[in-house]
Amino acid sequence: MLTILFDGVAYGMLLFLLACGLAVTLGLMNFVNLAHGVFAMGGGYVTALLMNRAGIPFLATLPFAFIVPALVGIVVERLLYRRLYGASPLDQVLLTIGLVLMAIPAFDYFLTDQPQQIHLPAFLQGRFELPGLTIGAYRLFLVVVCGLIAATLQIFLVGTRFGAQLRAAVDDRRVAAGLGIDVGRLFAIAFAIGSGLAGLGGALAADVVGGVDPNFPIKFLVSFLIVVAVGGSRGVAGAFFGALLLGVLDVAGKYYVPSIGAFVIYAVMVTTLLIRPQGLFAKSGT
Amino acid sequence: MSGHEPAEAARVARHLLRRRRWRPLEIVAWTATLALILLIPSRALLINEILILGLFALSLDLALGYAGLVSLGHAAFLGLGAYTAGIMASRGLADPTLGLVVASLVAGLAGLVTAPLVLRGTDLTRLMVTLGVSLMLGELANRNSWLTGGADGLDFTIGRVLGQFPIDFAGRRAAALYSFVVVFALFALARRVTRSSFGQSVQAIRQNRLRAGALGVPANRRLVATYGLAAAYAGAAGALLAQTTQIVSLDIFDFHRSADVLLTLIIGGPGYLYGGLIGAAIFIGLRDALAGATPEYWEFWIGLMLVALVTVGRERIETALKRLARRLRPAPRREAAP
Numbered sequence: 001m002l003t004i005l006f007d008g009v010a011y012g013m014l015l016f017l018l019a020c021g022l023a024v025t026l027g028l029m030n031f032v033n034l035a036h037g038v039f040a041m042g043g044g045y046v047t048a049l050l051m052n053r054a055g056i057p058f059l060a061t062l063p064f065a066f067i068v069p070a071l072v073g074i075v076v077e078r079l080l081y082r083r084l085y086g087a088s089p090l091d092q093v094l095l096t097i098g099l100v101l102m103a104i105p106a107f108d109y110f111l112t113d114q115p116q117q118i119h120l121p122a123f124l125q126g127r128f129e130l131p132g133l134t135i136g137a138y139r140l141f142l143v144v145v146c147g148l149i150a151a152t153l154q155i156f157l158v159g160t161r162f163g164a165q166l167r168a169a170v171d172d173r174r175v176a177a178g179l180g181i182d183v184g185r186l187f188a189i190a191f192a193i194g195s196g197l198a199g200l201g202g203a204l205a206a207d208v209v210g211g212v213d214p215n216f217p218i219k220f221l222v223s224f225l226i227v228v229a230v231g232g233s234r235g236v237a238g239a240f241f242g243a244l245l246l247g248v249l250d251v252a253g254k255y256y257v258p259s260i261g262a263f264v265i266y267a268v269m270v271t272t273l274l275i276r277p278q279g280l281f282a283k284s285g286t
Numbered sequence: 287m288s289g290h291e292p293a294e295a296a297r298v299a300r301h302l303l304r305r306r307r308w309r310p311l312e313i314v315a316w317t318a319t320l321a322l323i324l325l326i327p328s329r330a331l332l333i334n335e336i337l338i339l340g341l342f343a344l345s346l347d348l349a350l351g352y353a354g355l356v357s358l359g360h361a362a363f364l365g366l367g368a369y370t371a372g373i374m375a376s377r378g379l380a381d382p383t384l385g386l387v388v389a390s391l392v393a394g395l396a397g398l399v400t401a402p403l404v405l406r407g408t409d410l411t412r413l414m415v416t417l418g419v420s421l422m423l424g425e426l427a428n429r430n431s432w433l434t435g436g437a438d439g440l441d442f443t444i445g446r447v448l449g450q451f452p453i454d455f456a457g458r459r460a461a462a463l464y465s466f467v468v469v470f471a472l473f474a475l476a477r478r479v480t481r482s483s484f485g486q487s488v489q490a491i492r493q494n495r496l497r498a499g500a501l502g503v504p505a506n507r508r509l510v511a512t513y514g515l516a517a518a519y520a521g522a523a524g525a526l527l528a529q530t531t532q533i534v535s536l537d538i539f540d541f542h543r544s545a546d547v548l549l550t551l552i553i554g555g556p557g558y559l560y561g562g563l564i565g566a567a568i569f570i571g572l573r574d575a576l577a578g579a580t581p582e583y584w585e586f587w588i589g590l591m592l593v594a595l596v597t598v599g600r601e602r603i604e605t606a607l608k609r610l611a612r613r614l615r616p617a618p619r620r621e622a623a624p
Contacts, residue, residue, distance in 0.1 A: 032410065080597060089409040090356050094552055095596040097545050101589030109583055218541060222421060229414050263425040270403070270418040277407040 002133040004255050005248060010139035012247020013146035014208060016240050018201035018220065019227040020153065021194020023239035027228050027279075028170045029187065031085060032092040035099040036198055036224055037217030039069040041107065043199020044212030048116035058121050065203035066196040073195025077188050085173075085187070100217050107214040115211030118203075142204060149197065150240050157236055166190055226269040232279015242280065306481045312560075316470060323462045330462040332574060336566045337465040338526045343550040343562030344469075344476060345519030350548075351556030352480055353512040354492035355404060358413045359420030361543035362400075363393040363517040367524025369427060372440045372534035380445035382453065386468065386525045393521020398514040405509055417541065424539030439535030453530055461530040468526060469563075472519060477559060479515070488512050549592060555604065 022036045043065035050061040076099075084092050120138060128135045157163035169176040169183045177183045206212045223246070231242025246265055253264040272280050323333055342364055349355045370392045371385035379385065403415055427434045434440055446452050453461040479485050490498040491505045499505050528534045537543070546569070554565025569588070576584035595603065 026410075030410065032413065080593065083597060089413060090350075091596050091600065093356075093358065093413065093548070094592050097549070098589040098592030098596065101585045102593065103589075105583040105586040105589075109586075221541065222417070225414055225417065259429060263422060263429065266418050266422045266425060270415055270422065273411050273415050273418070274403055274406060277411045 367521030394518030397517020
């Protein structure tokens with residue numbers, strides 16, 4: 001029971017890391033970014049390739065899993081996404097589906113469609129036995145790392161000047177620009193951080209989901225969208241609780257009522273959207 | 287002012303009636319498609335596929351192009367139609383026409399039931415709700431394998447159309463002809479509906495909902511009806527797909543299907559009914575051509591096309607095409623206002 005709860009929390013933390021970038025672009029900036037998973041996959045591949053081909057240890061690859069997708073994120077944002085802020089959601093959907101359709105065959109072509117495995121170092125493999133609770137070392141690692149990142153991100157968004165500017169720009173772009181905030185640069189940085197965190201999430205998730213393969217962006221797209229839908233359009237804290245709720249529900253649902261499986265989380269998503277279109281954890285009011 | 291009214295009404299009525307007439311180009315296009323099926327039976331399978339995807343995209347066009355309702359889960363209705371037709375055939379009700387009608391009704395009903403969910407909220411909510419509904423249906427089909435065959439899929443034998451024409455693997459041309467007749471009939475119906483006063487009012491709602499409401503158009507009811515019709519069309523496409531391939535599997539509810547049909551419609555252009563069919567011909571034709579050269583990777587080019595399309599701007603391309611079309615044919619005669 002406690003073990004399931006803990007696994008659910010660990011999975012939820014991972015989902016948060018993967019989806020928090022989307023919580024900023026989709027949740028805050030209202031940009032329908034269906035290509036978010038591509039950045040997560042990119043991070044997973046960076047770690048897998050550095051480990052398997054260059055022999056770099058797991059922990060040392062993680063910074064690269066952040067930096068590479070973040071840099072790619074800046075380029076893509078400046079080249080493509082920037083043109084479509086404020087465009088209709090349909091156009092944004094089309095652009096980002098187009099990117100996904102391009103990314104999948106491209107990764108497939110260069111890196112084959114075989115899943116790239118990530119071999120965890122020995123100290124992350126074991127498990128601790130406590131009375132009534134079994135804790136996998138890697139799960140514990142995930143909870144600690146993701147929890148730290150979530151806390152940092154929240155402090156960053158709420159407590160720093162950058163965070164205040166970002167929130168201002170999201171609330172009213174024109175007024176923020178009028179106050180001398182460089183909104184374009186701000187969005188690009190936010191987008192890069194979101195992409196980088198997704199990449200880091202992809203690298204950390206690779207072991208849990210059995211390796212990264214080119215179909216990663218489609219497989220996890222729905223989970224990301226659910227996190228943001230449940231977490232609401234009020235940013236990172238909402239996404240955090242949304243992801244935790246979803247992680248626990250998903251793990252517990254698959255364990256206790258395997259006969260309905262993933263149906264639970266889809267139902268949660270649709271119901272949430274209908275009852276509270278702004279998300280379960282949003283501040284009330286629109 | 288009031289003296290002009292009968293003349294004005296007559297002018298509007300004449301205009302609407304003229305739009306309803308079939309243009310020569312349309313007649314040529316449909317005849318040519320029919321001729322292709324009859325003359326090149328070896329391509330009948332491909333044409334059949336184009337017709338079915340075209341019908342599916344036409345269904346999305348009704349929802350998106352006419353009523354302005356975006357969807358990322360249109361495969362829900364395709365899947366419902368396909369499974370309805372498939373389950374009926376596997377339980378001994380093998381008559382294709384009956385299966386087609388029931389499948390359309392079931393999907394249409396599902397459209398009417400889910401329409402209130404879709405009408406709530408913004409485009410963003412709509413995208414996610416439609417996606418969620420299709421995923422839920424897919425998961426239901428997955429878990430109720432006693433009915434749907436689960437992950438193994440459902441295969442069955444289908445009866446003859448009207449008790450006469452076999453549409454199984456022996457009769458690929460007959461299958462394409464069957465699809466052609468159904469698609470043409472449904473297209474003609476959609477053409478009639480969209481050019482009726484009902485169809486005009488639905489477009490008015492899309493363009494300016496507040497103003498349409500002020501003119502006395504019951505916006506919600508019209509949108510629900512249109513969404514239901516679109517769902518029934520998707521159900522018919524699903525039934526055709528199931529009956530002519532004689533297999534239904536879970537991938538019919540996939541996100542991929544909903545995305546593909548959206549791309550098909552966008553490639554062809556929404557809002558004038560032919561977009562779906564033209565898009566389907568381009569989409570499947572391109573896949574067929576590219577898959578021969580680089581199998582597995584053909585989607586890359588579709589993706590590139592989409593990115594280019596959106597980056598250049600869909601409206602800009604549309605106006606450029608319209609300008610081109612205007613230059614190619616003499617300007618339509620305008621009736622002088624009284």
